[in-house]
Amino acid sequence: MYDIKGYYDAETVSEATALLADNPNLKIIAGGTDMLIKMHGGQLEDVELLSLRKIKSLEKISIADNGTIVIGAMATFSMIFHNPILKDAAPILTEAAISMGGPQIRNIATIGGNVCNGATSADSASSLFALNAQLKLESKAGERVVPIREFYLGPGKVALNPGEILTEILIAPEDYKGFGGHYIKFAMREAMDIATLGVAVLCKVESVTFNEVRIGLGVAGPTPLRCLEAEEYAKGKEISSETLAEIGKLAVKSTKARTSWRASKEYREHLVEELTQRALKTAVVSAGGAEVV
Amino acid sequence: MAYTVVGKSVRRVDAVAKVTGRAKYTDDFSERNMLVGKILHSPYAHAIVKSIDVSKAKALPGVEAVLTYKDLPDIRFATAIPGIIEAMATDEVGVAELKYSTAGHPYALEETHRDKEDRNILTQKARFVGDNIAAVVATDDLIASKALKLIEVEYEVLEPLTSTDAALKEGAPLIHDDCEGNIISSKGYEMGNIEEALKESDHVIEGEYETSIVQHCHLENQVSHAYVDSDRRIVIMTSTQIPHIVRRIVAQSLGISWGRVRVIKPYIGGGFGNKQDVCIEPLNAAMSLAVGGRPVRLELSREEAMIDTRTRHAFKFKIKTGINNDGKINGIYISAVSNTGAYASHGHSIASSGGGKFRYLYPTKALKYEPLTVYTNLPVAGAMRGYGTPQIFFAFESHIEDIAKKLNLDPIEIRKKNVVKEGHVDPLSKNTIRSCSIRECIDKGRELIKWDAKKALYKEQTGDIRRGVGMACFSYASGTYPVALELAGARIVMNQDGSVQLQLGATEIGQGSDTVFAQMVSEVLGIPMYMVHVISTQDTDITPFDTGSYASRQTYVSGMAVEKAALEVKKKVLTVASSMTDIPAHLLDLKEQSVVFKDSGEKVIELEVVAMQSYYDRVNAQPITSDVSNNARINAIPFGVTFAEVEVDMKTGKIKILEIYNVHDSGKIINPLLAEGQVHGGVSMAIGYALSEQLLFDEKTGKPLNNNLLDYKLPTIMDTPDIGAAFVEKEDPTGPFGVKSLGEPPIVSPAPAIRNAVLDATDVAFNRIPMNPQRVFEKFKEQGLI
Numbered sequence A: 001m002y003d004i005k006g007y008y009d010a011e012t013v014s015e016a017t018a019l020l021a022d023n024p025n026l027k028i029i030a031g032g033t034d035m036l037i038k039m040h041g042g043q044l045e046d047v048e049l050l051s052l053r054k055i056k057s058l059e060k061i062s063i064a065d066n067g068t069i070v071i072g073a074m075a076t077f078s079m080i081f082h083n084p085i086l087k088d089a090a091p092i093l094t095e096a097a098i099s100m101g102g103p104q105i106r107n108i109a110t111i112g113g114n115v116c117n118g119a120t121s122a123d124s125a126s127s128l129f130a131l132n133a134q135l136k137l138e139s140k141a142g143e144r145v146v147p148i149r150e151f152y153l154g155p156g157k158v159a160l161n162p163g164e165i166l167t168e169i170l171i172a173p174e175d176y177k178g179f180g181g182h183y184i185k186f187a188m189r190e191a192m193d194i195a196t197l198g199v200a201v202l203c204k205v206e207s208v209t210f211n212e213v214r215i216g217l218g219v220a221g222p223t224p225l226r227c228l229e230a231e232e233y234a235k236g237k238e239i240s241s242e243t244l245a246e247i248g249k250l251a252v253k254s255t256k257a258r259t260s261w262r263a264s265k266e267y268r269e270h271l272v273e274e275l276t277q278r279a280l281k282t283a284v285v286s287a288g289g290a291e292v293v
Numbered sequence B: 001m002a003y004t005v006v007g008k009s010v011r012r013v014d015a016v017a018k019v020t021g022r023a024k025y026t027d028d029f030s031e032r033n034m035l036v037g038k039i040l041h042s043p044y045a046h047a048i049v050k051s052i053d054v055s056k057a058k059a060l061p062g063v064e065a066v067l068t069y070k071d072l073p074d075i076r077f078a079t080a081i082p083g084i085i086e087a088m089a090t091d092e093v094g095v096a097e098l099k100y101s102t103a104g105h106p107y108a109l110e111e112t113h114r115d116k117e118d119r120n121i122l123t124q125k126a127r128f129v130g131d132n133i134a135a136v137v138a139t140d141d142l143i144a145s146k147a148l149k150l151i152e153v154e155y156e157v158l159e160p161l162t163s164t165d166a167a168l169k170e171g172a173p174l175i176h177d178d179c180e181g182n183i184i185s186s187k188g189y190e191m192g193n194i195e196e197a198l199k200e201s202d203h204v205i206e207g208e209y210e211t212s213i214v215q216h217c218h219l220e221n222q223v224s225h226a227y228v229d230s231d232r233r234i235v236i237m238t239s240t241q242i243p244h245i246v247r248r249i250v251a252q253s254l255g256i257s258w259g260r261v262r263v264i265k266p267y268i269g270g271g272f273g274n275k276q277d278v279c280i281e282p283l284n285a286a287m288s289l290a291v292g293g294r295p296v297r298l299e300l301s302r303e304e305a306m307i308d309t310r311t312r313h314a315f316k317f318k319i320k321t322g323i324n325n326d327g328k329i330n331g332i333y334i335s336a337v338s339n340t341g342a343y344a345s346h347g348h349s350i351a352s353s354g355g356g357k358f359r360y361l362y363p364t365k366a367l368k369y370e371p372l373t374v375y376t377n378l379p380v381a382g383a384m385r386g387y388g389t390p391q392i393f394f395a396f397e398s399h400i401e402d403i404a405k406k407l408n409l410d411p412i413e414i415r416k417k418n419v420v421k422e423g424h425v426d427p428l429s430k431n432t433i434r435s436c437s438i439r440e441c442i443d444k445g446r447e448l449i450k451w452d453a454k455k456a457l458y459k460e461q462t463g464d465i466r467r468g469v470g471m472a473c474f475s476y477a478s479g480t481y482p483v484a485l486e487l488a489g490a491r492i493v494m495n496q497d498g499s500v501q502l503q504l505g506a507t508e509i510g511q512g513s514d515t516v517f518a519q520m521v522s523e524v525l526g527i528p529m530y531m532v533h534v535i536s537t538q539d540t541d542i543t544p545f546d547t548g549s550y551a552s553r554q555t556y557v558s559g560m561a562v563e564k565a566a567l568e569v570k571k572k573v574l575t576v577a578s579s580m581t582d583i584p585a586h587l588l589d590l591k592e593q594s595v596v597f598k599d600s601g602e603k604v605i606e607l608e609v610v611a612m613q614s615y616y617d618r619v620n621a622q623p624i625t626s627d628v629s630n631n632a633r634i635n636a637i638p639f640g641v642t643f644a645e646v647e648v649d650m651k652t653g654k655i656k657i658l659e660i661y662n663v664h665d666s667g668k669i670i671n672p673l674l675a676e677g678q679v680h681g682g683v684s685m686a687i688g689y690a691l692s693e694q695l696l697f698d699e700k701t702g703k704p705l706n707n708n709l710l711d712y713k714l715p716t717i718m719d720t721p722d723i724g725a726a727f728v729e730k731e732d733p734t735g736p737f738g739v740k741s742l743g744e745p746p747i748v749s750p751a752p753a754i755r756n757a758v759l760d761a762t763d764v765a766f767n768r769i770p771m772n773p774q775r776v777f778e779k780f781k782e783q784g785l786i
């Protein structure tokens, strides 16, 4: 039995933003896979819910004329995994999608919920960070677009103002075209688990050198993050196991891992170093580079 | 012997009901206006309730009752049902100190053989985080939850003893006032002279091993409902393995006579030993009494069930083995410390039983076992599949591997040299090994995994990914004889058409016992499976007496009762047939729904005709039934082996199982497909035990850290490799149809086999499970591999 005081359905974004503007107590529910857990655990009581599930326009995944990929916030992880546009243009996102939960969860959990939930372990986050995703937020007053790196504020805290709904996730062509990538979810189980570490890398390769490298990490700090120092170092470097080793070391510098009963700081940092290299090895090949041995 | 139905993979008798969702479980039953009960759990591991104020909770609309330890002894008198007070007041009056034991053992007439009585339904002294302090009964879940928050409790917090070391420390506070040193028991055994045996040996090798606290994680959490019926008796429907024992313990916990309780057990969603214990039923009964006998449902959430039911005892072992150059073991010394948590539950029985079943595998000149069972301020440990054997076999099968490595002996040969032979009589239990195919099991496993080829292939590895193979053996028992009573009951009623109803005290808990019992009846009576109707629900008012499902006893022990009941029906059928045909009964047999000549198989008369006669003969009508009890004063010892192949990621510490085979000597296999399923389940549980599962607690406070299925790493199907199951079938002369047990055995040997495979792959000996990536990383780091 869940402690639900009220429940509202919206069929369009404007209906939803109007309802939100009228009742600031409303909590948005998408797939509910985080929300229901919170209610079950007693973190949320007497809630009034606003469901977005009837807003079909928010499930769309498309490519705009200017090449920008537009992912509706209500797209589920199953939709993302099976989407041909994303498979082709942003495989690190589809890889992340299939690593998430189990089939039942993927059929209902949305990418918008994943992002707005604000968890560092969100499987979509490291990939979206690497892809420099932009978030379109709409309210009754209007809309704004925020880069994902500015959206995550702390554990469970995101830059969503009262009355705002995340409607779309945007990926610009310069952020995905010409990249090879790879996502590694390192978890204790092969399914139904949160990541001990999520590593999403993208790279552009020019014959034997790195043209550009992007490294997004989840669970390496209180929010998902990018390893800017390592990325900077990689630019123009020859692709070799030595370079990868150095990138792995530098990647650790951007992290803020801590010891918990789940894993020690030392182990987490070791994983960052090791898995960044492993992810890059695969990414190099998918970017057209030669295999690093 | 050639059988018709026994030995065939017939379909489960409950398959359709379960697959179509028609099988009803406790939660599917409802009483009108059922109330909801909820428990207030202690937030402290060790504390005394100084004061408790329930007035705000009581005042919340929808709250029907609030119970604390203060109310319970007098619950019978506080209740407002006139009939009940009078009826119960005539029962022996309980006192405020009414304590009971919860373990699902048969009652023992000898007081010395009883389980420790250390529990109250609600307690003033909290002994673990989760202990039951108070309870509410309300009209719905949400109100009950809100009411819990309104109960104001003031605790005096005591030092929490979160490890056996802390509990054993000199001057440690007592968790139970009457238990000196927090030690429940130190009873062990000694055979031969261990000092001499060690002295005589060419080598004495020592090792220390440790296992962790894990939880059953059965699909269906504990759930029950209780009410008082018009006969003024307490009726409890519950998800249990042991209905007759629940009945006794509920009565004991309330201080009323046993006949005043009726327990009904419908289909259950798994137990693995956790429901061989009485966790929620006494409180549920008290809740109903507190509201005038109205029906109350009590259902634990997963988070509650993981800490407030039972867990598997964590053990620490120290082993010393004396062995000669040729690999012959002279003597074994084992000391063990078992962490039983806050209440005894099965207590020392776990350490005792593990040590007892271990004795059968490697008989030696001398064997000394010194177990210690210790209270701590952690959740209560109880029965869990394997009952002490997963622990001791993890330790010893790891140890013997270490010995083999140290002395450069072949790990298979060293075991073969020392395993028991047929005819061996265990000096302590006096149980005889009447069938033993452990050697054949080993040979079969060796072939299945291609041991020799892989051993050679994996010799000198240096890369980041390394592979290895390992194996481990075990011995078990079929039931508990001679330690406890092994009584089983079965009843058969033959219908007019020759079909039968089979009623059993043994409970189907998912393992498939109803199906194999039906196969036995079908075999004896010569009728097809569809003519055997198993009554799967147990109801203590009408079900024959049987102590329940545990100790891998059903097919062996309850099977004896079933066979006996079927044979009695057969005899009666043949007697009636004889009276109808004038052919002597001893010349007759039953086959294909007919009475036939025993030697030729020639048909004499149809079974249905005989059955009709038994119902309607004007003079001699007497429907054919049997109602038997069987006291199995015997045991049969099953054996088996696991072979595992692993791949270790030397950088991340991840261990992956590539192949795993369990080969069992469980006598005759009644239903190969069900047996295979049993092995799959046991092995997958053991994989979690070896690699990922562990209940964690804050060392300082005893607070659980991961009592949910996200943080407790129960393997998913994606983590489970294909599991190979094989059997060496040699009929045991004692069992019905030659069976030996198979329920628990599959879980015993995989963990050490996996550990030994990791040793083979990496040269690193893990002496503590689970071998999760964090631990593997630490150990590799320690050894300079990372």
Ligand SMILES: Cc1cc2nc3c(=O)[nH]c(=O)nc-3n(C[C@H](O)[C@H](O)[C@H](O)COP(=O)(O)OP(=O)(O)OC[C@H]3O[C@@H](n4cnc5c(N)ncnc54)[C@H](O)[C@@H]3O)c2cc1C
Binding pocket: A027, A028, A029, A030, A031, A032, A033, A034, A035, A036, A037, A052, A073, A074, A099, A100, A101, A102, A105, A108, A109, A110, A111, A112, A113, A114, A115, A116, A117, A121, A122, A123, A124, A160, A164, A165, A166, A167, A192, A193, A194, A195
């Ligand atoms: C069994 C299980 C397994 C899981 N496994 C994983 C896993 O492997 N990896 C992983 O990353 N997560 C996992 N999760 C967590 C969860 O499924 C994901 O975070 C999911 O993406 C949340 O999406 P939702 O649609 O269910 O969000 P909801 O629960 O509906 O909402 C989550 C939060 O986002 C807000 N919100 C939702 N949509 C919007 C919107 N459009 N605009 C503004 N705010 C919004 C809600 O108010 C709420 O605060 C798992 C959960 C469960 C129950």
